[in-house]
Amino acid sequence: MRKRFTLHMLVTLLVCHYVSGFAPLVGPSPKLLHRAEKNLTRAIVHDIFSPPVASRIYLYANVAAYETLVMGDKNYQTLHGQIAHFPDIAGLKKDEKINYELAAVYAFLKTGGKLVFSEHLLTDSVNVILNDFREKDTLVYNNSIKLGQAVSDSILTWSAKDNYALTRAKRRYTYSKQKGKWTPTPPGFIDAVEPYWSQIRPVSLDSAGQFKPVAPHAYNTDTASLFMREVREVYNVTGKLSKEQILIASFWDCNPFYLNTQGHLNFATKKLSPGGHWISIAGQAAESKGKNWQETAAAYVLTSMALFDGFISCWDEKYRSQFIRPETVINAYMDEKWRPLLQTPPFPEYTSGHSVISTAAAVVLTAILGDNFVFDDNTETPYGLPVRRFKSFRDASDEAAISRLYGGIHFRSAIVNGQVQGERIGQHLLSRIKVKR
Template identity: 75%
Template sequence: MRLRKVLLQCFAGVCIGISALISPAYSQQVPTALLHRAEKNLTRTIVHDIFSPPVASRIYLYANTAAYEALIHGDRAYNSVYGQVKGFPNIPAIPAEGKVNHELAATYAFFQTGSRLVFSEHLLLDSVRVILAAFGEKDSTVYKNSLKFGQAVSDSIMVWSATDNYAATRRKRRYTYSREKGKWTPTPPGYIDAVEPYWSQIRPCALDSAAQFKPVTPPAFSTDTSSAFMKDVREVYTKTQKLSQEEVLIASFWDCNPFYLNTQGHLNFATKKLSPGGHWISIAGQATESARKSWKETAVAYLCTSIALFDGFISCWDEKYRSQMIRPETVINAYMDEKWRPMLQTPPFPEYTSGHSVISAAAATVLTACLGDAFALNDDTETPYGLPVRHFRSFRHASDEAAISRLYGGIHYRSAIVNGQRQGELIGQHVLQKILLKR
């Protein structure tokens, strides 16, 4: 409610203060930079609140769905998600008393939805004031209708979100670890409890079920040096002993660990980092901006990416807590080298399949459909964290690098990476087949 009040004040001030500076056609020529800025500010809030990767994907899904639905309502060139996803609400009609500025309504719907899914709503306020001021909608009726419509869309999306079983998973009992040899247990330095062990119970968007694209069974745990499992383990151990400077950079660039824990003596403190999904939302934004895509084309890319990420995490987490595969760090310390540590901190959930591999392949698949197979990009997502820009020849190139980074980082076996990539590709292809946004 506080955000809504502030937004209404901002819009009122904008309507009066800068209407003389814009042309009558301005509201139809709003730069997509405003949408990109809105996405970045939601990501900033997600990072601040330290949401887990699966929960972050849920926030992106509902915020971007609200923005898309408000933006394309009534445009015959685009399809609503209504009728394509089970349980999706029929979006309310545009107010009868006049027109709406769809970009304005979409931005309002985006912020309204996002603000109800994060903890630190206040972090959005400063950016909202600046972003909304850039619209400058001078017609007071249009501006009021835009807010009213954006609010109605957000309300509908929030009603839909309330039925995805998220609230029920918050009330589940604490996860019980298996005592079976070879099963996952928490890892150093924080020995953090299992993250989202019940995420497979969240309602998917495009998938029919969490297990629709269940990957092949991972290599069985074995301490036999000739076993497929120990060959996987040995590769991690050997590779991490001789990483090149480039491989170290790749592992660091794709770390994306919101749970990174600094330990100095008895002092422990967290470093807030981007989630894997947030990195791919950033890639979607950079790519559509460099390609100078329209608002609607940009909204399609953001929404497709969000759906792929959301369903990718559900599918991946379904397998993680089914197979409960032990992490390399635990195996190597117990059977090979008790002093060995991976380059990256091991995330607090089971190993198989690799989450980065799944969601990166899924996101790359849908972005390739939106922007092309050979779309080159310079990714500056990690520059705020002190890392240089990386160049990629295509989305698949970026996805492949994200996947192999987990081997370099010492936190995944190759089988989890390769099978995770296949899992993600199937999810991305299914999203494209199941949900048709552009007619």
């Protein structure tokens, strides 16, 4: 077992290549930030955070890194004045001699560490993450660490006012007894996940319901109804899936808590969240194009904002419509033994979370890195799935959306309308938040 150190002790052992004076952002590639992102994802997976909560962790950690780097780059601007109640990071007292790269990674790790349960998973590997820092000037090193800590403290103070703590104290969710409303599904019949997430303070949205989608098809079990047509589509599609469709569904499953059942034995398989998958895509894309520190941090922070606001908007609709899942309807009216390819998530069906957040993230990444951006996505290789190639971010988000039909856990209207919802969120974010001056 590796010996554990505190974050500060490990960073103290590591020094960066600057020897004195102001340390401009012209150092090594931002691979250290990429490593920090992967390590945060590892902690999120280990702690089994729900997709909405995971998006919150990514948001604040990436904001901390971005805001630190902004201080050393006049081509980019702070989020202060663009986001309501955002702290004035630039107003923090800072010394003249600072390595902003070191400060940014430190701010990222300290912020992320305070938002996960297993903070030690971040501190255990700091020596690897920050291996390329070789600071021989103790003054620059100390100033950088101090600044990173100050930024982290400021962002954590801001995060504490987003209503997250209040949603932890809410009463247990009460299920509707009306026909067509969502109820927990097999095999675990898990309680509703984050039913009050719409009360979380958004970043760019004016309110959780700003981009409220059209209502789902009315619940109607008449065989000629629009609703039952969608039910039959799910049943028919899942009954004749090709190998490629099965692979697509599995690749985008992103179920952080897959419940395995063997007789009376239940155990979970941990995987990264949908947001974690898109954070990974943002990192891979930025790295493939050789983006510098500030460009990479901007890609991460805008993607995390799109995910965060996307989950708030989507969850607002989920618990407004409280729509029934395909599994429940098919078991009741068509085939009581039918099970979807993917495990049905423990929250209402409409709209599709993957469709909303994937589209929002794709809109942002397309604006940053361009359309027709061909990339290989290796996010799922640790889980035994092959690398997939996409011809654009939109191509990837479209595949993520339709994967929910192949998986048997969403109706088509939830997918299509979720994509519209995500598109509006992404475009709105880009119109409200500007990173470059």
